[in-house]
Amino acid sequence: MELQLRPCSNLVEKALLVGLFRNRREKFDHENSLEELKLLAFSAGAEVILQRLCELKEFHPATLIGRGKVDELALEVKELGINIVIFDEDLTPTQNRNLEEMFGCKVIDRTGLILDIFARRAQSREGKIQVELAQLKYLLPRLAGHGHELSRLGGGIGTRGPGETQLEMDQRRVRNKISLLTEDLVRLRAHREIHRRKREGVPIATVSIVGYTNAGKSTLMNRLTGAGVPVADQLFMTLDPTVRRLKLPSGREILLADTVGFVRKLPHQLIEAFYATFEEAGASDLLLHLIDVSRSGAAERISVVENVLRELRLDDRPLLRVFNKTDQNSIPRPEGVELVLGDQFISALQGDGLEALLEAVDEKLAESFQRVSFMIPHADGAVLSQLYSHSRVLERTDGREGVLLQAEVSEKYFNKFKKFRTLPR
Incomplete structure (x- = not known):
């Protein structure tokens, strides 16, 4: 099923998209990439008037493509x-400057476009600082040598966001601003780390939803937790991480986290800029890799996500693959994807398959749990409550000295309760 493409801004810019391929074997991949660029452009508020996929026979340092093609x-x-x-x-x-002069209009690249979308969508203080920092690092080399004033571009795509009030800064002021923003981020991350450590003091597993942009992560988050995360057929709707509690069928509570979507050619500075959303995934006990089966190219999107997880050093985390949007595809099995034991098929929008998914999450988390006997004195009622909330209680015996429990507890949090461990009777 094709996405309904509607510009997300009343101020519509008319866009030409230019894709490049170096040989015929690459052409199909670059056609898909150009279609994704079209979705990105619509998400930024542009109306795509024309798309051109050009063969790059020779690299031109001044303009990337040859003068004849530029003309x-x-x-x-x-x-x-x-x-x-x-x-x-x-x-x-x-190249950017030369092409603007030759085309007589604004020219941006894929990174600039994605940065623009990030600037529109960031909501939290940290998210806005991250966007501005990434924008300024992107802007800095573009100020070199000629006093280039971005304000002459007249606003619009590529000039929006937290950094737009400082568009005429010289290199020295940009570097100073980058330094100040970096210090702000260090303080914010230190503050968040304190909160995370407090949270980790409570024995509760964290599960993060990861996947390609527009795979339905926010829809799944809302369906399972009622989080109210904004949802739309546009790319990068979620930038700031959302975390909510969720009770599994076994009674075990978890923290479910939504993360920013991945995309082809996701620039490294953007991964760095939105470290906060990936930090949640990094602290997770389990990753849910959500995959859209309603569109072709699932195998390539899976590969992109796996590569980014590898770059973030998260490829060692326990993972469940969840194939979403089965209601929009009569053949839910994606072409070119080898299914493995444990793969789940759902429709987050319709609610189909969610019971089986939660049971699979329960089972996957249980693999990292151990069965232990605990004797909880009556005076430690809070510990008893925590065990019920964050472990799977298998058996309970009430006695004069306290409550004897047989429970499955995560290895990660076993130390929290180990002083209450006792031999099974």
Whole structure:
């Protein structure tokens, strides 16, 4: 099923998208990447007037593509009233400037476009600081040597967000601002780390939903927890992490976390910029890799997510693959994907398959749990309550000295209760 493409802004910019491939074997992959760039452009509020996939026979340092191709595209830009050209490849600052002069309009690359979307969507103080920091690092080399004033671009895509009030800063002021923002982030992350350690003092497992952007992570989060995370057919709707409590069928409580979606060619500085959302995944006991089966290309999207998890050093975490949007596909098995034992099939929107998913989460978490006997004195009622909330109690015997429990407890939190351990009777 195709996404309903609607620009998300009343101020619509007319865009030309330019993709490049180096040989015929790459062409199909770059066609898919260009289609994704179209979704990104719509998410940023653009109307895509024209798409061009060009063969890059020779690399041109000054303009990336050859002068003849630039002239051909410039003619189309003028004839169609296009006011922004978006390249699916990263452009150097020099290429960016030269292409703007030759096209006579604003030119941005994929990284600049994604940064713009991030700037529109960040809500928390930390998220806004992260966006501004990433924008300024992206902007810095583009100020080199000529006093380039981004304000002449007239606003719109590529100039929005927390950094837009400082668009004419020189390199020294940009570096100073980067230094100040970095210090702010260090303080915020230290504060968040204190909260995380307090949270880890309570023995409760954390499960994070990861996946490609627009896979339905927020819909699943809302369906399971009623979190109220914004949902739309646009990319990168979720940037700030959301964490909610959820009770599993066994009675065990977990923390369920939503994370930012991954995408092809996700720039490293963006991964670094939104460290907070990945931090939740890094602290998780289990990852749910949500996969959209309603669109073709699932195998490639799975590969992208796995590569990013590897880059974040999260590929060693226990993981369940969850194939979503089965209500939109009569054949839920994705083409080119080898299924493995434990794969789940759901429709987060319709609620199909969620009971089986939660049972699978229960079972997967239980693999890291051990069966232990505890004697909890009557005076330690709070400990008894914690055990019931954050472990699976198998058997209870009330006695004069206290309560004898047989329970499955996570290895991660066993130390919290080990002083109450006793031999089974």
